[in-house]
Amino acid sequence: MTSTAPALRTGTAAGRGTLLAAILASGMVFLDSTVVNVALPRLGAELGATVAGLQWTVNGYLLMLAAFVLLGGALGDRFGRRRVFLIGVVWFAAASLLCGLAQGTGTLIAARFLQGAGGALLTPGSLSVLQASFHPDDRGRAIGTWAGLSGVSTALGPLLGGWLIDTLSWRWIFFINLPLAVAVVLAGMRWVPESRDENVARTGAGRRRFDVAGALLGALALGGVTYALIDAPARGLSSPSVLVAALVGVAAVVLFVLVERRRGETAMLPVGLFSSRLFSVLNIFTVVVYAALGGFTFFLAVYLQNVVGWSALRTGLATVPMTVLLAAGSSRAGALAARIGPRLPLTVGPIIAALGLLLLRRVGPGASYWVDVLPGVVLFGAGLTLVVAPLTASVLAAVADRFAGVASGFNNAASRAGGLLAVAALPLLVGLSGTGYEQRAALTGAFRGAMLWCAGLLLTGAALAGLLIHRPAREAPPAQPCPSLPVATPPEERRPRGA
Structure with a gap:
């Protein structure tokens, strides 16, 4: 890949502006994804939504993002990464406005589908513009800064979202994207250089990649x-x-x-990649583990508000330790896996996380955060921390370098698909439907059953890792910490592309 973009340095105004645009854009997506689950009880009550309506509010976004994120990366390579990135930002903001103005469940779900489509353009671009624009000597520092500050935005998301929901309305978790999007567009137009795959531009070969x-x-x-x-x-x-x-x-x-x-x-997805047994197993592992994460985050936020009786802000605070553990420990877990191989972390991590979910099953009305909720959240977060970086590095190491982008992009889509399927299937498996999420007895039984299913998924992942995952034949570069993990997404490594 070659690029027409100049080599930016982090100490220049253009470098800082480009980094600001990427961080704000990623923060916008991470913020919205993190707080939507916290808002579900309020928007469900105000719009008269059923369980199916709440499921589609989450899954409409995940469906579009999982299906089209690879295509979004390919469009950036072909037509210009800054152009597609900024189109995605404007699209995401417009869809956010529609979400906030929705007067019915159907309208909100349709807007969430549109928001997911905008995210599929924005998500790969937020990192690809850094990869393509910065001088090689400054690229690692820029991406590290992006990862760290995006992680901060993820940690603050539940707090800000809970405060907005309690103080103003659930609608403001969507309206907050508008000023952020304006800032991103202004910074992008002023400082972000355009870049594209020049081989595609000269030969038209990119047409073959629009799968x-x-x-x-x-x-x-x-x-x-x-x-x-x-x-x-x-x-x-x-x-x-x-x-x-x-x-x-x-x-x-x-x-x-x-x-x-x-x-x-x-x-878009060369099937030859699956001739690598390790690549295949790692992606099955991804679907299973992120299904557990998606089911956990969907049920916990509703349960803590509608059964335990907590406010939206207190519910948002409950999962902050998990985010802090992920942000602080992912790089250390990646370094550990580089020394000893991925099998042990990917086996032990899901087991620890499963123990955390089993502890959370005993949470009930009047529960104490410090005694009943925090231990389970900490165990779940600690277990997930052992998984994130080793999984990412192993996926990249399981394929040839020229397929790194599509392998990372597919793994990203697999994680979203896992969350999507869990949110769709778990209410059916635990017998929750209609307005059962508003009834304490029905929701209590469903929550405890869902935590058992999620723990079972994690233990299945641990068994897969222990039996079938081994050290890759070649080592991948150290994985960046994953700021998007609390919303069931692995890192957007190496410009996901449409192959």
């Missing part, structure tokens, strides 16, 4: 399965609409594999 069919089939597969899982509690597993959605989803999976196999290395 729109693959992206649409991926979205249809996830969408069909998700719809079937969310609709099943209300309509029944034998309902025609549920069966048709499930069949469409399965058929789309088959067609996706056939299309990607036919396109070979020009596919």
Whole structure:
């Protein structure tokens, strides 16, 4: 890859401005993703939402992001990373405005779908502009600063979001994106240099990389399965609409594999990557572990408010220790895995996290934060900390260097798909539907059942790691700390691309 962008230095005004734009944009996405779960009880009560409505509020965003983030990276390579990045920022902000103005569940869900599409343009661009713009000597420092400050924004997200929800309204968790987006656009237009893949620009080879069919089939597969899982509690597993959605989803999976196999290395996801058993196992591990994370964050926020009786702000505070552990410990866990290999951290980490979820099952009305909630949250966060960096580094090391971007992008999509499927399936598995989330007895039983399922997923991940994961044949560069982890997303490493 070559670039027309100048080599920025971190000490210059342009370097600081470019870094500011990337950090604010990432913070906008991380903030929104972190606080939406905290807002679910309030927006559900105000809009009269059912459990299915709450599920789609979360999953509409995740579905679009998981399906199109690879395509978003490829568009940036082809048409200009700054251009696509700024389009994504404006798109995300406009969709956020629609979310905040929504007067019904249907409108909010539609706006969340649009927000996810904007995020698919914005998310890969926030890091790719740093990778493409900074001088090699300053690139590591710039990306490290981006990771650290984005981690701070993630940690502050639940606090700010909880305060906004309690003081103003749940709508302000979306409105807050508007001034941030204005700042990003101004900084981007003033300081961020344009860059693209010059080989694509000269030869037009990028046209082969726009695997729109693959992206649409991926979205249809996830969408069909998700719809079937969310609709099943209300309509029944034998309902025609549920069966048709499930069949469409399965058929789309088959067609996706056939299309990607036919396109070979020009596919959005070259199927040859899965000839590496390690790459395949690591991505199954990712889906399983991030499904547990997605289910945990979805249920905990609703449970703490509707059963334990906490405010939105106090609920947001409850998960801060998990974020702090992730921000402080991920780099150390990555260094440990580089010395001893990934198997032990990826085996022990999920076991510790599962113990944390089992402790949280005993939380009930009038629970003490320090005695009942904090120990479980700390154990869950400590276990997840052992997983993040070793998983990222192992995924990158499992494939050839030229596939690093698409491997990282697919792993990112796998993590989002895990959370998406968990939020869709768990209410069905624990018997929660309709307005059951507003009823203490129904929600208590569902929460305890969901924590048991999530702990089981984590233990499944531990078994996969212990039996099938080994030290990669070649070492990957140290992984950056993952500021987006509390919202069920691994780091956006090495410019996810559309292959």
